[in-house]
Amino acid sequence: MRTDINLGVNCAGIKMKNPVTTASGTFGFGEEYAHYLDLSSLGALVVKGTTLHPRKGNPPPRIIETPCGILNAIGLQNPGVDIVVDEILPRLQQFSIPVIVNISGDTPDDYGLVAKKLDQSYAACIEVNVSCPNVRKGGMQFGSDPAAAAEVTRVVKANTNLPVIVKLSPNVTDMVRVAQSVAEAGADGLAMINTLLGMKIDIHTMRPVLGNTMGGLSGPAVKPIAVRAVWQVFKETNLPIIGMGGITCADDALEFIMAGATAVAVGTANFINPRATVDIIEGIEQFLVKNGYSDVNQLIGKAHQ
Amino acid sequence: MKLMTAAKVTNRKHIMPGYNLLRVHAPDIAHSSQPGQFLHVLCSDTLDPLLRRPISIHTVDKDRGTVSLLYRVAGRGTAMLSDYEQLNIMGPLGNGFTLPPANSKVLVVAGGIGIAPLYFLLQKLSENGSVADVFLGASSAGHLLRIKDINELGHSVQVATDDGSSGYHGRVTDICSPDFISGLDMVYTCGPRPMMRALAKIIKKHNVPGQFSLEERMGCGVGACLACACKTRTGHPEEFTYSHVCVDGPVFSASEVVWE
Numbered sequence: 001m002r003t004d005i006n007l008g009v010n011c012a013g014i015k016m017k018n019p020v021t022t023a024s025g026t027f028g029f030g031e032e033y034a035h036y037l038d039l040s041s042l043g044a045l046v047v048k049g050t051t052l053h054p055r056k057g058n059p060p061p062r063i064i065e066t067p068c069g070i071l072n073a074i075g076l077q078n079p080g081v082d083i084v085v086d087e088i089l090p091r092l093q094q095f096s097i098p099v100i101v102n103i104s105g106d107t108p109d110d111y112g113l114v115a116k117k118l119d120q121s122y123a124a125c126i127e128v129n130v131s132c133p134n135v136r137k138g139g140m141q142f143g144s145d146p147a148a149a150a151e152v153t154r155v156v157k158a159n160t161n162l163p164v165i166v167k168l169s170p171n172v173t174d175m176v177r178v179a180q181s182v183a184e185a186g187a188d189g190l191a192m193i194n195t196l197l198g199m200k201i202d203i204h205t206m207r208p209v210l211g212n213t214m215g216g217l218s219g220p221a222v223k224p225i226a227v228r229a230v231w232q233v234f235k236e237t238n239l240p241i242i243g244m245g246g247i248t249c250a251d252d253a254l255e256f257i258m259a260g261a262t263a264v265a266v267g268t269a270n271f272i273n274p275r276a277t278v279d280i281i282e283g284i285e286q287f288l289v290k291n292g293y294s295d296v297n298q299l300i301g302k303a304h305q
Numbered sequence: 306m307k308l309m310t311a312a313k314v315t316n317r318k319h320i321m322p323g324y325n326l327l328r329v330h331a332p333d334i335a336h337s338s339q340p341g342q343f344l345h346v347l348c349s350d351t352l353d354p355l356l357r358r359p360i361s362i363h364t365v366d367k368d369r370g371t372v373s374l375l376y377r378v379a380g381r382g383t384a385m386l387s388d389y390e391q392l393n394i395m396g397p398l399g400n401g402f403t404l405p406p407a408n409s410k411v412l413v414v415a416g417g418i419g420i421a422p423l424y425f426l427l428q429k430l431s432e433n434g435s436v437a438d439v440f441l442g443a444s445s446a447g448h449l450l451r452i453k454d455i456n457e458l459g460h461s462v463q464v465a466t467d468d469g470s471s472g473y474h475g476r477v478t479d480i481c482s483p484d485f486i487s488g489l490d491m492v493y494t495c496g497p498r499p500m501m502r503a504l505a506k507i508i509k510k511h512n513v514p515g516q517f518s519l520e521e522r523m524g525c526g527v528g529a530c531l532a533c534a535c536k537t538r539t540g541h542p543e544e545f546t547y548s549h550v551c552v553d554g555p556v557f558s559a560s561e562v563v564w565e
């Protein structure tokens with residue numbers, strides 16, 4: 001790490017020592033990857049989607065490979081917010097990085113209750129998932145309606161003093177409208193994009209492959225859509241954005257930053273290269289040096305100038 | 306210890322049509338692996354195919370620091386595996402088999418490529434002076450692997466094929482006679498799900514414990530993505546949970562799994 005280069009960013013009030021974090025659900029609670037990298041080198045850690053009560057998740061198969069991507073239908077399997085607050089978050093303190101907890105619920109009140117429990121925990125920030133395509137209730141149902149997304153945002157804000165980032169779904173006609181609506185409702189930042197609703201059929205069994213029939217598409221295949229979404233939302237709102245969708249290398253991350261992302265999250269790429277995040281941090285620094293920049297903030301939204 | 310490493314391929318062999326044996330130099334993995342554990346192998350240096358493939362550890366040679374993989378060419382990923390001078394591998398991953406006490410009566414049942422992790426177990430068993438009965442099942446003689454090597458380890462092999470091209474004409478579970486099964490201390494198996502389900506039913510009837518190695522589609526291989534779900538029992542008879550093959554398995558106790 002070079003001292004003459006600043007990689008630090010301030011994203012929705014969270015101080016990150018570099019702009020790279022993990023995409024919820026692809027990095028567990030971080031500990032699963034602690035053998036492969038030093039977690040304390042991350043800008044922040046975004047952990048698995050957490051709900052009020054434990055969830056079993058969907059029947060298998062839960063994952064299918066597609067060209068340059070994957071479809072997943074995990075169904076928010078998680079131990080519930082109490083275990084996260086009492087057992088998991090205290091263990092993550094040792095890494096001394098901001099921990100962002102991604103939350104989901106069936107009703108706006110559920111989101112509020114989870115936010116309240118996290119308010120006094122080690123969490124640095126709450127990421128509100130109104131965009132999960134893999135659960136029957138909640139999730140995307142809130143994210144596809146600007147008014148419903150704003151309602152969830154207001155309830156969460158009313159229950160916590162932590163910064164609140166709202167994670168947007170690409171499965172809508174107009175992401176900008178949803179972004180503006182949650183911004184008015186008090187969101188401190190945006191995360192985008194969640195997965196795109198998709199499916200695969202096995203032509204031999206003549207049945208859908210995923211246990212839950214449909215799933216969310218992620219990985220390199222979705223990157224152009226995600227870059228476009230960040231570009232559009234950056235232009236029309238003032239909120240900091242955590243950009244994600246198909247990032248596998250520093251070049252990908254830089255595209256998102258130039259489109260307007262303050263920080264980036266690495267998701268599916270962790271499965272292929274568990275060290276993808278740290279490789280990307282290094283690559284961003286090298287890009288700055290090579291191109292005569294001293295601060296990554298100089299590149300945020302650069303493509304709009 | 307878990308690692309990600311670029312391991313040099315020291316040997317590749319086409320052992321039968323559709324089956325390859327690959328040996329890589331990975332001393333740390335060779336020293337720390339247990340039978341039943343697997344490696345998560347990168348098949349491509351491009352983004353397509355994207356995911357790693359889980360492949361069991363077939364044998365280790367601690368002196369030479371090598372690990373070998375026996376695999377069936379099943380699709381695009383496994384078809385590419387023999388193309389490289391180096392393989393990017395993660396591992397050893399998962400929980401392997403627990404060895405039985407000395408002098409136990411042990412049956413090992415392999416369905417097709419299911420022999421891949423079981424061969425490593427059979428090696429350990431003979432190192433411990435144990436002799437196992439080994440039942441190999443396959444669709445036809447062309448899918449029966451490693452018979453000679455298993456005999457050389459001192460174990461006795463019986464064979465069943467669906468088409469009768471070798472050994473008993475029928476399913477491997479058909480040669481599991483009640484008298485024989487009820488005298489066993491432990492059954493180890495890996496193979497197609499229907500075979501394992503049938504075997505689980507048989508050993509349950511005779512109260513014999515089993516260690517079953519399961520397969521499920523994987524993402525991360527380390528317990529982070531929760532993709533590799535397998536239905537298992539909890540303490541309550543009416544309830545179930547989803548365990549994860551990559552970290553809770555791949556080896557499960559037969560009685561723990563909800564076989565549906």
Ligand SMILES: Cc1cc2nc3c(=O)[nH]c(=O)nc-3n(C[C@H](O)[C@H](O)[C@H](O)COP(=O)(O)OP(=O)(O)OC[C@H]3O[C@@H](n4cnc5c(N)ncnc54)[C@H](O)[C@@H]3O)c2cc1C
Nearest residue numbers: 358359360361376377379380381382383421520521522555
């Ligand atoms: C713990 C474990 C150990 C295994 N050990 C061995 C072994 O030692 N030798 C061997 O030949 N095979 C083994 N398999 C199966 C092997 O992983 C698959 O055959 C392989 O992933 C197929 O990849 P492909 O690209 O050739 O096939 P494709 O069908 O093109 O693969 C498409 C996708 O489906 C997944 N997939 C397909 N079949 C399976 C399967 N049976 N299990 C899990 N995922 C699958 C692939 O990983 C990939 O993501 C093991 C599986 C598991 C879970």
Ligand SMILES: Cc1cc2nc3c(=O)[nH]c(=O)nc-3n(C[C@H](O)[C@H](O)[C@H](O)COP(=O)(O)O)c2cc1C
Nearest residue numbers: 023024025049072129193194218219245246267268
């Ligand atoms: C296996 C898996 C599980 C996921 N779980 C969640 C989740 O719990 N909450 C959430 O907001 N997003 C979840 N996502 C979406 C990712 O956080 C991310 O938005 C998406 O995968 C796009 O990024 P990527 O292409 O880099 O993976 C999940 C994605 C995957 C692949």
Ligand code: FES
Nearest residue numbers: 524525526531551
């Ligand atoms: S493959 Fe990710 S949890 Fe098992």
